[in-house]
Amino acid sequence: MTNAAVHLEGQQHPLQTHMHDALASGVAHTKGQQHPIKLYLVVWGWLFVLSTCSYLVDYFGLHGYLRWSLILLFMVLKAGLIVAVFMHMAWExxxxxxxxxxxxxxxxxxxxxxxxxxxxxxxxxxxxxxxxx
Known part of the structure; x- marks a missing residue:
């Protein structure tokens, strides 16, 4: 019985070592996935600028195809920034x-x-x- 316990203990040790290594690399991998706060602040700034430009299209009273082209352009740019950065598509x-x-x-x-x-x-x-x- 004692030999069986020693044998099982010897088999679990490499498995525990492997699990420990996997968890340690998972922690390191998680730290590597964090993005600097500056990136998010820059994106928020661009979203603010694009939203302001979209508002200015209405403020200046542009009409016709120019109005709708600018509104759609600003909308697509904002959606692209949101999808790329906040939904992490740029890193997929x-x-x-x-x-x-x-x-x-x-x-x-x-x-x-x-x-x-x-x-x-x-x-x-x-x-x-x-x-x-």
Whole structure:
């Protein structure tokens, strides 16, 4: 019985050593993932600047395509900063970034195609379904 206990104790020791090493590297890995506070402050500053610019578009009373282009540009820039830094996408693997970012981009492409096709579809409906006088 004593020899079995010594034998089991000898088998657990390398496992415990491996677990200790894994935990120690996990702690070191966690410390390596922290980002400096300066990065977050700079991003918050840029978000403030972009939000101010978006507000100024309305304040100066811009109209038409210029207004909507600027609003969409500022919106996309702010969303990109938030996704890249606060959602940590800038540090993810490329495959994961594609898996998360590619579907919304494709949806926007398909919406743009539908917008371009809408004039043609409307024209056909006006021609063929117009009431005859």
């Amino acid at each position: 693997r490329l495959a994961l970034a594609y898996a998360i970012l590619l579907p919304p981009i494709l949806v926007l492409v398909f919406v743009a195609i539908m917008v371009l096709e809408s004039d043609y579809t409307h024209l056909l409906r006006v021609i063929f379904f117009a009431p005859t006088v």
